[in-house]
Amino acid sequence: MAIAGGGVVLYAFYEYGKGLPEHTDLKDYDPPTVTRVHAGDGRLMEEYAKEKRIYVPITAIPTRVKDAFLSAEDKDFYTHGGLNYLSLARAMMTNIKNIGSGKRLIGASTITQQVAKNFLLTNEVSYERKIKEAILTFRIENAFEKERILDLYLNEIFLGYRSYGVAAASLNYFNKSLDELTIAEAAYLAALPKAPSNYHPVRRHDAALARRNWVIGRMLENGKITKDEAETAWQSPLEIIKRDRTEVVDAPYFSEEVRRELIDLYGEEGLYEGGLSVRTTLQPRLQKIAQKSLRDGLIEYDRRHGWRGPVATYDPESPDGWKIQLEAIPTPKGADPWKLAAVLEVGKKSVAIGLVDGTRGTIPMSELKWARKWLKNQRYGGVPSTPGHVLSLGDVVLVEPVTKTPKGNDYPENTFALRQIPDVNGGLIAIDPHTGRILAMSGGFSFDRSSFNRATQAIRQPGSAIKPFIYLSGLDNGYTPATLIQDAPFALDQGAGLGKWKPGNYTKKFYGPTRMRVGLEKSRNLMTVRLAQNVGMDKIVEYVRRFGIENNMKPVLSMSLGAGETSLLQMTTAYAMLVNGGKRIEPTLVDRIQDRRGKTVFRHDSRNCLPCVSDGEWKNQPVPTLPDTREQIVDPASAYQVVSMLEGVVQRGTGRRIKSIGKPLAGKTGTTNKSFDAWFLGFSPDLAVGAYVGFDTPKTLGAREQGASAAAPIFKSFMEEALKDAPATPFRVPAGIRLVRINAETGRLAGVNDSNVIVEAFKPENVPSPNFSGDGEENDNPLLSVTDGLTTEGLY
Secondary structure (H helix, E strand, O other): OHHHHHHHHHHHHHHHHOOOOOHHHHHHOOOOEOEEEEOOOOOEEEEEOOOOEOOOOHHHOOHHHHHHHHHHHOOOOOOOOOOOHHHHHHHHHHHHHOOOOOOOOOOOOOHHHHHHHHHHOOOOOOHHHHHHHHHHHHHHHHHOOHHHHHHHHHHHOEOOOOOEOHHHHHHHHHOOOHHHOOHHHHHHHHOOOOOHHHHOOOOOHHHHHHHHHHHHHHHHHOOOOOHHHHHHHHHOOOOOOOOOOOOEOOOHHHHHHHHHHHHHHHHHHHHHHEOOEEEEOOOHHHHHHHHHHHHHHHHHHHHHOOEOOOOEEOOOOOOOHHHHHHHOOOOOOOOOOOEEEEEEEEOOOEEEEEEOOOOEEEEEHHHOOOOOEEEHHHEEOOOOOOHHHOOOOOEEEEEEEOOEOOOOOEOOOOEEEEEOOOOOEEEEEEEOOOOOEEEEEEOOOOOOOOOOOOOOOOOEOOHHHHHHHHHHHHHOOOOOOOOEEEEOOEOEEOOOOOOEEOOOOOOOOOOEEEEHHHHHHOOOHHHHHHHHHHHOHHHHHHHHHHOOOOOOOOOOHHHHHOOOOEOHHHHHHHHHHHHOOOEOOOOEOEEEEEOOOOOEEEEOOOOOOHHHOOOOOOOOOOOOOOOOOOOEOOOHHHHHHHHHHHHHHHHHOOOHHHHHHOOOOEEEEEEOHHHOEEEEEEEEOOEEEEEEEEOOOOOOOOOOOOHHHHHHHHHHHHHHHHOOOOOOOOOOOOOOOEEEEEEOOOOOEOOOOOOOEEEEEEOHHHOOOOOOOOOOOOOOOHHHOOOOOOOOOOEO
16 A cells, blocks of 8 residues: 555656646746836835835845744744645645535645745645645755745735735835834734735734734744743734835936836836836936926916916806816816816906815906917917906816915915916926936926926927037137127028028128127027038038937038927037036936846946945045046037137027026027027036927917027026025136137227226137237237138128
8 A cells, every 4th residue: 555655646746747837947036026216315216016025135034024934834944845744634634524515625835835836836726736836845945945945935925915025014014124023013924924815904903913913822832932022922902004105206207218218228027027226317406496497487488478268168057056067177187286266257356266175266367467368379469457358257277376466465365376287398407517417307397298208309400509519610620709700691502493591690680790709699690600611511510410419410501500400308418518628428317226136237437446446444545536538529628618608698698587697607599490499508517407498299489489588587497496505616617728808899808998898718829919909900810810711602
């Protein structure tokens, strides 16, 4: 009988062992865990996971937690070979006794058996599955150390409350890390594997408490805790501590860009199961400022162009009443924090409204004056004189509570302002110009309304924002900021049947010979085209490519006025490379990525700091100097000359409204034909910022709208707040620059009695001599001649 029984067992092992899953796959198995994305200050931004599991290596799991699970599930885990034969025999006798009773089969699973079942088999209840489980158990025991098996078990097991693994359960049940758990709390977690729903701490509190106390008893019986510790644990109440609400940084457009980048690097599986820890470049303070500045700027533009009408209407005569009808109307996406309101009465000086919660209020005429009727092509009607010119009984509109009048006086309680979701959109990016780290990004008015990122995905014409790079090419080819360029009519034959191309200035005027600086400050198109013609479009295309603005620019003159296409991210990065002295940077969203075990698998800053590699002890040694490996893409002196000229844009040119911030700032407006797109790109010495405004389906912003009116206010709002507590750091002057006082009108060296004086940046070989007149006479420096760099070809 023994031989026959042994033969049956061997046959069963042979028969059922065929085709089983490969247990050796567990050697490299890592349970799916949460990928966390953090802001630059460590605060959480996003979590990506299929199962909310936190992986903790077995070496980091406290002994108390391991003792609790082993006492509850498998006290002989370290001594048996995979099966507990005594428990198995007891379970078999019970199952035989229950044959025909309809009762569920019971098991006597060891932890190794549970690993075999959870990882390699199904939950089917049958003798066949138990045989396969036993076979796999023996194989696992022979292939792996006990610690590896326990590691798999404690990180894989489902413990209810959306918790996979003991670390997640510890947080979800008790708001604690594993090393903070008490004996009673560890015992409760160990009570759950059998059936989490049967021991729910609230719905089945008594059963849960009894099971927890049983585990505590097993721990005492196994010598894992003392009698006093057990008594204290038994007396402890079973209370669930709600998990602290994690402070999450709100940056949806930035987070989505990071998500796409992680998928490109590691795929869907790597993102949602890889347990990555991602430290991004985002600065939450700047991000909050960016989102508010863009939102406010878009609202302000939208209000300038009129009222497009109510969100919806309701029937004032309906027996349902206004409140029930209002409840049935969905709030438009992107409206938060505004609320829907029903217009209940239109008076001579105000409008009575009702909100979903039953609150009533009024909209005074002072909050309706902006709502001129919207007309085609962003035109608008006259200022309304009565509330009835704006709203009607039955309208459903968006409102926001207000406390102050436009003049700063107090409004009565329950006063509201009329609001409207902008039809226009835009983007804003802030970059560290020295590293390329993206510090803030807002890609639109509302991510809920549209996930399309205007900061990275919108490809639009930059208009005049391209001009600094045209002027830079000239400065690198012999020109100076004081070189005179003819501002006069220009025409170019475009070929048979195409007519002549006749660019003009925004003002429709001509100004004659004008210094290059003024040409950039005032954004003179005709001067830019002549400069581009003389330098050569092939060279300019190379400069544009070098700065990463556009890779496929055609070498035609219209491109010098921004007729190509690029993105806000590319333009802001290019401006950042101007202020950093002409050194190449790569924009990045991510500083560092670590895998689940803390190993760094990606780092944006690839420099090696050899002096930093030490025993880690501070001994008052000098701070190590990191090598600067950035490629120098243009002459730093030329780059500074452009920076100085762009500073003049803010002081005297198209960006004058930025001047009131009172800090050293430089920048350039950009407006495309028919005002389809509006830009402002600029920087302080240590912060580069770009703002863009335009419609998603390109159309005019309005006849009078331009970069200075639509985009510059957004830039200004951001910089005012971002630099509020920062010192007024001047722009850094590189070696090889001579700062010379000249007359701002004539371009001559400044005299003693001159009042309109500016400091101009020259390279040593181009410093004007004392006899320079500004008109080409008595000038020993031909680089400053009126006719230098000009041709008669193309003059109209």
